[in-house]
Amino acid sequence: MGEESLLEITRKELGALKDFLETLKEERDAIISFSLEGVIRENSRKEALLTNLDELEKKKQEVLAHDKYDSCSAADTEEMAVLRSEIFTTLAEVKTGLNKNMRLLSFSMDHVQSSIENIVRFLNKTAYGSTKRGRISLMLSKEI
Numbered sequence: 001m002g003e004e005s006l007l008e009i010t011r012k013e014l015g016a017l018k019d020f021l022e023t024l025k026e027e028r029d030a031i032i033s034f035s036l037e038g039v040i041r042e043n044s045r046k047e048a049l050l051t052n053l054d055e056l057e058k059k060k061q062e063v064l065a066h067d068k069y070d071s072c073s074a075a076d077t078e079e080m081a082v083l084r085s086e087i088f089t090t091l092a093e094v095k096t097g098l099n100k101n102m103r104l105l106s107f108s109m110d111h112v113q114s115s116i117e118n119i120v121r122f123l124n125k126t127a128y129g130s131t132k133r134g135r136i137s138l139m140l141s142k143e144i
Contacts, residue, residue: 002063005063006063006064007077007079007080009060009063010060010080013060014086016052017053017087017094020053023042023046023049024042024046024101026038026042027042027046030042039105
């Protein structure tokens with residue numbers, strides 16, 4: 001019973017990780033298309049998936065704590081080995097996806113900041129901002 005519960009939880013973890021990876025791809029597409037709504041939506045999905053993964057980890061710990069079987073025997077099954085291998089592969093892909101999305105977000109933020117600075121510079125050159133009192137100042141935070 002404990003081994004089957006552990007396998008089922010591990011299958012659910014793998015499914016959640018694959019969903020997380022798909023969410024990262026959707027987030028990447030939203031970043032590339034400058035869709036703030038899409039980025040927010042995918043961030044919410046990532047948050048829900050991380051909560052789900054946390055709950056699954058707690059369930060796994062409960063199963064390991066409550067069952068009186070050798071946890072090594074469940075880990076030694078062929079199916080568990082395959083699941084563990086898939087989880088490690090998916091985690092590597094998730095890490096790569098997260099790094100790519102962070103670089104894309106950084107690039108996008110730099111692009112937006114540069115565009116705003118160009119607009120402010122243009123406005124400062126117009127007749128309306130010809131005096132020092134009329135100059136527009138804009139400081140953007142680099143924090144996310």
